Amino acid sequence: MRIENIxxxxxxxxxxxxxxxxxxxxxxxxxxxxxTLTLSGIEGIKxxxxxxxxxxxxxxxxTVYPKLPEGEEGSSLDRLTGFINEKxxxxxxxxxxxxxxxxxxxxxxxxxxxxxxKLPFVQFEGVPPEIIGPLQRLQIKEGRFLEKENETVLAKxxxxxxxxxxxxxxGKEILVTPIFxxxxxxxxxxxxxxxxxxxxxxxxxxxxGIIENSDTFSETSSFSPTTNFVHLNLAKRLWEKAVSKxxxxxxxxxxxxxxxxxxxESEVSIPDELLWQRAEEKYEEAKSQLLPFGWINVVAxxxxxxxxxxxxxxxxxxxxESAQMMIDETSKIFFVLEAILGFFGVVALFASIxxxxxxxxxxxxxxxxxIGILKALGAKNRDVYFLxxxxxxxxxxxxxxxxxxGAFLSGKIxxxxxxxxxxxxxxxxxxxxxxxxxxxxxxxxxxxLIALLIAxxxxxxxxxxxxxxxxxxxxxxxxxxx
Amino acid sequence: MSYILVIKNLYKSFFxxxxxxxxxxxIDLKIKKGDFIAITGPSGSGKTTFLNLIGGLDxxxxxxxxxxxxxxxxxxxEKLAEYRARKIGFVFQFFNLLPYLTALENVILxxxxxxxxxxxxxxxxxxxxxxxNLQGKEDHRPYELSGGEQQRVAIARALINKPELILLxxxxxxxxxxxxxxxxxxxxxxxxxxxxxxxxxxxDLEIKNFCKKVFVLKKGKLYED
Numbered sequence: 001m002r003i004e005n006i007x008x009x010x011x012x013x014x015x016x017x018x019x020x021x022x023x024x025x026x027x028x029x030x031x032x033x034x035x036t037l038t039l040s041g042i043e044g045i046k047x048x049x050x051x052x053x054x055x056x057x058x059x060x061x062x063t064v065y066p067k068l069p070e071g072e073e074g075s076s077l078d079r080l081t082g083f084i085n086e087k088x089x090x091x092x093x094x095x096x097x098x099x100x101x102x103x104x105x106x107x108x109x110x111x112x113x114x115x116x117x118k119l120p121f122v123q124f125e126g127v128p129p130e131i132i133g134p135l136q137r138l139q140i141k142e143g144r145f146l147e148k149e150n151e152t153v154l155a156k157x158x159x160x161x162x163x164x165x166x167x168x169x170x171g172k173e174i175l176v177t178p179i180f181x182x183x184x185x186x187x188x189x190x191x192x193x194x195x196x197x198x199x200x201x202x203x204x205x206x207x208x209g210i211i212e213n214s215d216t217f218s219e220t221s222s223f224s225p226t227t228n229f230v231h232l233n234l235a236k237r238l239w240e241k242a243v244s245k246x247x248x249x250x251x252x253x254x255x256x257x258x259x260x261x262x263x264x265e266s267e268v269s270i271p272d273e274l275l276w277q278r279a280e281e282k283y284e285e286a287k288s289q290l291l292p293f294g295w296i297n298v299v300a301x302x303x304x305x306x307x308x309x310x311x312x313x314x315x316x317x318x319x320x321e322s323a324q325m326m327i328d329e330t331s332k333i334f335f336v337l338e339a340i341l342g343f344f345g346v347v348a349l350f351a352s353i354x355x356x357x358x359x360x361x362x363x364x365x366x367x368x369x370x371i372g373i374l375k376a377l378g379a380k381n382r383d384v385y386f387l388x389x390x391x392x393x394x395x396x397x398x399x400x401x402x403x404x405x406g407a408f409l410s411g412k413i414x415x416x417x418x419x420x421x422x423x424x425x426x427x428x429x430x431x432x433x434x435x436x437x438x439x440x441x442x443x444x445x446x447x448x449l450i451a452l453l454i455a456x457x458x459x460x461x462x463x464x465x466x467x468x469x470x471x472x473x474x475x476x477x478x479x480x481x482x
Numbered sequence: 483m484s485y486i487l488v489i490k491n492l493y494k495s496f497f498x499x500x501x502x503x504x505x506x507x508x509i510d511l512k513i514k515k516g517d518f519i520a521i522t523g524p525s526g527s528g529k530t531t532f533l534n535l536i537g538g539l540d541x542x543x544x545x546x547x548x549x550x551x552x553x554x555x556x557x558x559x560e561k562l563a564e565y566r567a568r569k570i571g572f573v574f575q576f577f578n579l580l581p582y583l584t585a586l587e588n589v590i591l592x593x594x595x596x597x598x599x600x601x602x603x604x605x606x607x608x609x610x611x612x613x614x615n616l617q618g619k620e621d622h623r624p625y626e627l628s629g630g631e632q633q634r635v636a637i638a639r640a641l642i643n644k645p646e647l648i649l650l651x652x653x654x655x656x657x658x659x660x661x662x663x664x665x666x667x668x669x670x671x672x673x674x675x676x677x678x679x680x681x682x683x684x685x686d687l688e689i690k691n692f693c694k695k696v697f698v699l700k701k702g703k704l705y706e707d
Contacts, residue, residue: 005594016582373578376539377639378567378595380560476540479574480530 001383025399027352032403035345043442065319083294097305105235113175115166126235143170143209152205180242198242255279360466372478388467396459411441487513492545507702518673523699529683538562571640575652579624586620630661
């Protein structure tokens with residue numbers, strides 16, 4: 001019997017078996033609904049996380065951390081353990097796919113004055129002007145981005161404070177007093193206070209633009225919503241000026257201080273050798289304060305270059321961080337989550353399979369006469385077998401579609417409720433000022449196909465026994481019983 | 483003249499409550515092409531069993547059923563199914579039409595089984611239905627037809643694959659006198675015009691007026707009437 005004839009017969013037959021089909025379809029449909037809904041929920045969260053990551057970190061920016069000395073472990077952010085020197089930076093600049101590579105400099109805390117308002121603790125990030133292209137996330141709301149060293153671009157949130165007094169700010173000059181903070185390597189009081197905040201003389205900067213959505217683009221160089229921008233060269237020059245004002249105590253001075261402190265605080269005498277060793281360590285730590293950031297930012301030509309560059313840089317021994325890597329990492333977590341929930345979904349389907357087997361056996365018993373007639377007319381065992389299997393495929397496909405449509409509709413309703421609740425709990429601005437996460441159940445084509453395939457597999461599995469029973473029926477016995 | 487069907491020393495028994503019941507006890511029969519034979523006998527005499535064995539629906543305990551020089555006993559399940567599909571046309575007492583198919587679809591069913599369904603098949607099925615006075619009933623489902631009409635649809639179904647032998651098991655058992663006569667004359671016409679070999683199992687003695695030979699099945703043995 002040709003498959004199309006079996007198919008025609010199966011369809012004709014199923015039309016009258018509405019009750020049984022409904023029972024089987026609902027069984028499979030519920031399992032598929034659960035499976036699709038949970039997986040689409042995870043897919044939705046995954047999409048949202050990816051969107052957030054892309055919002056936080058620009059796709060084509062790679063942060064490259066220094067190579068660690070062999071056998072040494074520690075944080076790459078620790079200037080004692082690593083530093084990408086100028087030679088290495090120049091080598092990286094020449095790598096294929098690199099649009100831009102630079103060492104970040106910032107002015108962590110400044111006072112800015114405009115229209116009679118003095119605003120403290122303002123952060124400026126030094127960036128090369130060419131970054132505005134790759135950093136598409138930074139949106140110029142007014143004016144333009146940096147071109148010259150005496151220019152600045154203010155964050156919309158900062159500009160808003162001045163606008164209370166003076167509406168027009170773009171094109172005007174502001175007075176900036178740069179302050180560089182250095183962390184103390186040791187708690188030296190009195191005359192040993194060598195690491196105060198270095199306050200430089202005020203400079204005038206022309207506001208050329210207002211920027212919005214300047215969020216963090218890496219762990220190390222944070223573009224918060226209140227980050228303002230200056231030319232990288234200016235930030236570097238100011239930092240060097242601040243560093244030149246630092247006076248580092250000598251090893252002897254530190255040793256003498258430590259000795260004096262040890263005598264006054266401890267009754268037990270500390271061996272001289274140990275004190276000397278500690279003083280040397282503190283001296284090295286203090287010296288490291290004179291170095292700029294040890295890591296660099298690499299801007300790739302396009303998204304495809306990010307993966308290639310990441311591989312090349314990792315091969316060279318650098319630690320690398322990019323949005324793509326973070327997305328890859330989160331994808332792994334979501335994969336595990338999907339596997340766990342998928343497993344529960346499959347277990348739910350397994351539970352429904354027994355119900356379906358029951359109904360299928362019932363269908364075979366109810367259709368004994370039909371099987372007998374078909375066989376008496378010359379249908380082979382395999383024709384009857386495939387007829388029942390095909391019916392199971394049609395039923396399970398119907399159940400699968402029912403489950404997917406159900407998951408789509410219930411997902412839509414759940415999304416609406418969840419987003420409504422989230423908006424009420426978090427507010428329009430969101431937790432990080434990134435806006436309320438908009439969560440939606442996402443059913444990609446891949447998930448639809450997988451769900452349908454699972455439905456068919458389970459449908460066929462549950463029909464194997466009943467179909468075999470039907471195929472093995474002897475027509476003479478079936479017709480005699482009639 | 484060669485025989486289309488030769489039956490030699492055929493035995494068949496069943497077990498009922500662990501008791502062996504011998505239904506056929508050594509039957510011999512030779513049938514030529516174009517024969518119209520009736521097997522008569524009271525209910526329970528073994529007519530259905532005998533027809534089932536000839537039709538390849540069941541296997542005998544002993545003996546041979548040779549259809550055109552092929553011994554059915556030696557055929558596999560698969561080959562027997564093919565034999566039923568291509569060589570035999572079956573007509574049952576209870577019509578055995580598929581209730582969810584129309585009259586036309588029921589007639590086409592054997593063609594679907596051997597894998598040939600085309601516009602030609604549908605035309606042919608309609609022609610047969612028309613010959614059997616069923617024009618206009620093609621789209622009716624079995625429950626929308628009378629007993630006589632249903633049996634004529636079953637005969638049309640038996641004819642669609644141009645079988646060499648038609649087996650009818652009590653085809654008029656569920657029909658009234660008029661319908662019975664109609665069916666018998668129809669079979670006679672088919673036998674005379676198309677030279678189709680027919681074996682009919684019936685307890686209706688009216689058949690004597692229509693067929694060429696009558697056999698009586700009695701106590702497991704076959705006697706010519």
